[in-house]
Amino acid sequence: MAEQCDKDLAKVSDADAIVLDNVSKVFGDRHAVDGLSLALPQGAFLSIFGPNGAGKTTLLRMLATLSRPTEGTISVLGIDLKEHPDEVREHIGLISHNSMLYADLSAEQNLMLTARLYGIADPRERVDQMLDAVELSHRRLDVVRTFSRGMTQRLSIARAMLHDPEVVFLDEPYSGLDPHAVEIFDQLIDQVRQNRTFVMVSHDLSKGFAACTHALVMARGRKVAFEGKDNIDFEAFASLYRDTVGMGVA
Amino acid sequence: MNPILEQIYATIIPSAPYVIAAYALMWAALCVFVVFALSRLKRTEAQLAVLESTLASRQDDLTDQIRKQ
C-alpha cells in the first residue's frame, strides 16, 4: 500500500496538475465549452473569467467530475478523468457557494459523514483538527442551520479539505459573503494554499486577479486568453475582460 | 323481412352508429395530428425563409463593403 502511494506521488509530481486537450461539452448544437486546451502546472492558482454563459461553470463541473465532457480528454494529476473518475475524486475538493452541508445535522456530524464516506483513516481526529483550523470547535454540536453565512462557509471549507485534496475548485465562493467574511475566507484559503492547485470561477475581477498565478478568459465556451500572471498587465487585462464581457452582453 | 333474418341482423342496426363513430373518431384523430404536423412544418419553413433572406442581404452588404474598400 505504502509503496503504491509513493508510486502515485511520483507519477503525480512530474505531471501537470490539470491538462485539458480539446475539451468540448456539447448538447444538440449548443457548445457550452468548445475545444478548450490548456495545461496548468502544479501549485498554480487559476482564475477563470468570462461573461455569463461563457462556460466557466460547465468547465468547473467537468473538472470536478460532476459532468462528463462530450469530447476531448481531461487529466487531473496525470489521471484520465473519463477513464478513472473515482481516482480523480480522491484528489479533488470543491468549495462552492452552496455549502453542501446538511442544515439539520451538527457541524461535527456533517464532517464525520464526509470523513466516513471518503474513508479517512482516523476520522474523529481529523474532524477535530479541521474544526480547530476553521475555529468552529466550540460550535461542533450545533446544527448548521443556526450558523451565520460566514461560519457556514468556513465549515464548508473544512468539509472540502477533509480528505486533503491536491486540487481544489472554487465555484463563486464569494457570493453571499459580507466583506468581513470574505477576508476570513481569503485568510483560510491562504492557510490551506500550500502546494495545492486551485481553480476558481468568480465574477469579482480584482479578487480573482489578486489571488491567481494564471488567468483564463473565456467567451462562448472558447479560450480568449490563457496566461501566467507575470506576463499580464492588469490594465490591459481589465480592458480585455471588459471587451469579453461586452461580447457576452451583445 | 322474415323473423329469422330479423334476428340475424338484430345487432347490426343498433351497432352501426357505434362502428361508424369509432372509425370516424379514429380518422378525426389522425387528421388532427396531420394538420398539426403540417402547420408546424409550414411555420418552420416560413421562419427559415425569413432567416435565409436576412442572411442573404447581410451577405450582399458584406460584399459591397469589401468592393468599396
Next chain:
Amino acid sequence: MAKDLDKKLAVGQGLDRYASAVGLIGALLSTLGFILAFVLAAPVNGASVDGVEMIGGQMVSNQLLFSQKIFYFHMPAAVTSMVALAFTAWFGIRFLTTRDARYDLRAKLATEIALLFIIMTMFSGEMWERFEWGVWWTWEPRLTTYFILMLLVFAYFILRTAVDEPERRATYASVFGIITFIDVPICFMITRLIPSSVHPVVFRTDSGLSPDMLVPLLLSMFGMFCIAFALYRLRLRTETMAQEVDAIKREIDE
C-alpha cells in the same frame, strides 16, 4: 447557405425520401384493409337464432355481430402505439449510452406518435365497449392497462415540460420512457392474472382468426405502421428544421 442547410438536414435523414411514398402506401393499405374488413371478412357470429337462413350462399344460424368490425382498426392502432413506445424506450437507451441530443428528439417524437395511436385506440375501444358492454367505463383489465399506458404517456410529456435544462430533460425523459415500456406489460400481466372476485368477467376473447379476417387485419396493421412511420419522419424533419432555425437565429443575434 441554403445548400449547407440541405446538407445538414440530410444527415441521417436519407429515409425522408421514402417517407411520403411510405405514407401513401400506408394510406392505401389501411383503406384496403378497411374495405376488406367489411367485404371480405366474415361477420363474427353471436348468439344462435331460432332458425337458419341463406345469406350470400352461406347457411347462417347466428346473429351477426357488426360491432366486431371496429376490431380491424382498433387492434392495429393498439399494436402500432406499442411499437412506437418500444422505439421510445430504444431511443432512450441509445440516448443514455451516447448522450446524443438527436436520440432524445427521436424518443420524444416516437412518443408523440404513440400518443396519437393510443388516442385512436381509446376512441375505437370506447365505442365498442359502449355498445357491447353497455357502459362507458369499467375497470376491465385490458382497458385499465391501456388507460394507465395513456396516463404514463401524458406523464412523459408533463415531465418534459417541467425540466428546463436540455440535457437533464433528455436524461429524465429517457429514463422514464424506459420504465414506462417495462411497466406496461407488467400492468397487463397483473391485471389479467389476478382473478377479481368483485367484477364479473365481461371480457369476451376473440376466438381464433380465420384467414379472411386475418387478411384485412394484417393489411390495416401494416398500413398503420407505414402511416406512423411517415408521420414520424414528417415530425422529425420539422423539428430538425426548427432546431436549425434556432441555431441560425442565435448566430444572427451574436
Next chain:
Amino acid sequence: MNKPSTFQQYVTLLRKDLQREFRTKDMLSSMGIYALLVLVVYGAALSQTARQFDVLQMSGGLLWALIVFTSLLGLNRSFSHEKENGCLEGIMLVPLDRSVVFLAKATSNLLFLLVVEVVVLPLFYFFFLTTTQPASTWPMLLLPLLVGTIGIAGIGTLLSTITVNTRGKDVLLAVLFIPLVYPLLYACVSATTVVVAGGDIEGVYLNALLLAAGYDVIMVLLSWVLYDFVVSA
C-alpha cells in the same frame, strides 16, 4: 486513505438519513399527521353508508389508498434536504458507486414508510374495523404490506430524484408515480382484501403476492441500473 467498502458507505449514508430524521422528525411527523387526516376524510366519506355496509371488502383498498398518498408525501420530502444546500452534489464528489446512494435512500424511505404503517394500521383498525370481524387470516396482510412498501420505496426513490429537480415537483411526483405503481397497487389490494375479508386465499393471495414480488424485483433492479444516469444529470 484506504477506500471504505461499498457497504460501509451504504451504512454511512443510511445513518446520515436516520440521524437527520431523529433530529428533525419532519418526515415521520408529517406523514403520520397526513395519514391521520386521510383517515378523518375516510370517516366523512363513509359516514353516509348503510349500517350493513361491508367495510371489510373495501378495507384493503382504503388502506392502500392511504399508504400511496402518505408515501407520496414522504417521498417528496426525502430529497428536498439533499437539494437544499447542494448536499447531493457533495455526495457525488466522493468516490463511491452511485447505486449506493440509491440503495441508502431507498432503505431509509422504506424504514420511514414502515414506521408510519406500523402506527397507521392499528388506527385504521380502531376507526373502521372494530364493528366487524376481520377474517382470522388478517395477520397475513403484513406480507403484502412489506412487499408493496418495498416497491413503493424503490421506484419512488428513483422518481423523487427526478422530480426534485423539476418545476412543480410535488404534483409531478404524483403524476409519474401513481400510474407506475398501479400494477403493484392492484396486486397488493387484492392480496390484502382476500386475507381481511376472507376468500380464496390459496388462489388469489399467493398469486397476487408473487406478482407483486415480481414487480418489486424488476422495478427495483431497473431503478438501480438507471439511477446513475438520473442522479448524475
